[in-house]
Structures are given as structure tokens and as C-alpha cells.
Amino acid sequence: MEEKEIIRAMAALANSVRLKVFRALVVAGQQGMTPGAMAMALDIPANTLSFHLKELAGAGLVTQERASRNIIYRAAFDHMSAVLGYLTENCCQGSACVVTTVPAACDC
Amino acid sequence: MEEKEIIRAMAALANSVRLKVFRALVVAGQQGMTPGAMAMALDIPANTLSFHLKELAGAGLVTQERASRNIIYRAAFDHMSAVLGYLTENCCQGSACVVTTVPAACDC
DNA sequence: TCCATATTTCTATGATACTGGAATCATGGA
């Protein structure tokens, strides 16, 4: 995993709209959500939401799949997990840490 | 943990200099590093580094302690852990996830 | 007290990002 990728992911989550959207998708899980549903639930203008979804997708934090007239967005748990792992890599000069494992991968 | 705090932490890590600094502090562990050592190791002008350290400290990601003429910076593992946990809270509509635990707290 | 070193603050400039109105594109049904 490269630094640029990590920065992209962090920057993506460093915004109120995107953080809310991402968390909503995390909660939604495998089922995902459409932009329409998100715009409704979070009270965000459609174009603004679209801008942020593009940002999240570019960062690899969400995936999209067309389903007829709708597009379903889902949180990309595996990518998220890889990003978080990067932050504590080689922790404490390689000594055994209390918690060394990487978190939050989800297969639901 | 509030949204503002998370955003602050994410924004702090969404920068090349700060990400490098934070990772260096993660590797350094309990021992920490001084700005001088970081400036040297990462080849960053002292004032620029100071600006970014302030940002990281404001985000709660690093702590500082004066030791004579130097100031020792350390990664704030507990805060980091809390931030990461927020991202996957209430994951997948509360169903049991493959990995539900929160990561990367370190007691070294 | 005076000096050297470590670190931070001040400041200006340039770059990048957020927002939402209007227009556009895509899909499926009548």
C-alpha cells in the first residue's frame, strides 16, 4: 500500500459529508445504499453528494454497482482495513505490541 | 468521540509530511522523537515541521513533553485507536462481523 | 550576563477543496 493511497483515503474521510456517508454505508453493510437514499437520509443535495461519492470511490473506500436505474454504493471494508493497517506498521521498533492485529475487516 | 474530532484526526493524517511524521513516531514508540531528529531524518525545514506537529498535536494524535532543551513527541496510540474504532461503529446493521474488535492500541 | 541551540510564531503567497444552481446523461416504462 502506497503513501499516496493512504493520503487519499484519509483526505476522503476528513470531510463531514463524506464521513457521514461512509459511516452510513458501513452501517448498511452488504446491502449498500443508493445516492437517492443517502441524499434523503442525510439531507444532502444530490449534486453535492455525487461529488463526495466520487471522491470516496476514487479513494477506494466505496464500490459502486448499477442496479437498473439506481446505483448501489457499498463500503469497501477490505481497503479500509488495509489503510488502517498502514498507520501502525512497524509499530514500536518491531517489539511485540499488546495489539498488533489490524482491524475492522468485515465479511457480513 | 465526536465527529469533529475524527475529522480533525483524518485531516491531520491526510498530508504527506504529517503522515511521515506520525509513522516515524509510531515506529519510535515510547521513546519518541524530538523535532530536531525528525527534521533531520525526514529532511523537513524546522518551521514547516513545527507547523505540522502543531496540527498533529491539535488533532490529539501526538503528545509532547519537554526534556531540557528538547521536546519529545510521541504517537498517541490510545487516541488513534479510538478514532479508528469510530469508523466501523455499528458496522453492518449490528450483525456479528468477522472482525469486530478495534485495532492498534499499543502499550509498548 | 551572554551566547548557542532547539523550537515555535509571524507572514505572505500559491495551491487546493467545498458548495450548490443549472445543465446533462442514463435507464426503464408508457
Added chain:
DNA sequence: TCCATGATTCCAGTATCATAGAAATATGGA
């Protein structure tokens, strides 16, 4: 084909952030 709905792109104004030179502040030793 035509229309309605879902979603994205275009655009412009505004705000926020990154960088580094120069100056200022702390600390400890001579």
C-alpha cells in the same frame, strides 16, 4: 419515441490549507 426519475457533470464563488523565509522565544551552559 417520449417522458419521468435517478445520478452525474459543469461552473463559479468562497473558503481553507501548505510552504518556507525571517523573526521571536525558550533553555542550558560558559
